[in-house]
Amino acid sequence: MSSQKTLPYETTILVRDCCLCLHVQRAARALGRRFDEALRPFDLTNGQFSLLMALNRPEPPPMGPVANLLAMDRTTLTAALKPLERRGLVKIAQDPMDRRSRVVSLTAKGHSLMLNALPVWERMHDEVEQLVPGGDPGTLRKGLRALSV
Secondary structure (H helix, E strand, C coil): CCCCCCCCHHHHHHHHHHCHHHHHHHHHHHHHHHHHHHHHHHCCCHHHHHHHHHCCCCCCCEHHHHHHHCCCCHHHHHHHHHHHHHCCCEEEEEECCEEEEEEEEECHHHHHHHHHHHHHHHHHHHHHHHCCHHHCHHHHHHHHHHHCC
16 A cells, blocks of 8 residues: 555646746747747747847847846857858857957848848737736736846
């Protein structure tokens, strides 16, 4: 006879209904699919769009701050940049201030693609904001930022 304790199914239901992590992950996946579909004509995923947008700066940023902004480690950022670099959308160069570091910039082709994709992103973003309960996406963003630190 086993004395192993079992997890009641009611606990599973409780976690399913209450787990903030689960609900945020589900929402993120659903939002990601919406934006992926909208950006498909540009051969971009929502993650690639965010990465390219993060590079739209007056000066090419070092990889560390870009990785921090996107909540990813440098290895993941490097892997995400490779297909964009192969497409000629980004350029990775040695940091003139620190030869051990790299800076990343949008190319002219990358800028052009972002200019074309931005109106599609804006339309999708407006649609998504209309789905936020209470009609207050600013409060939702504030809450998500508080959870992301």
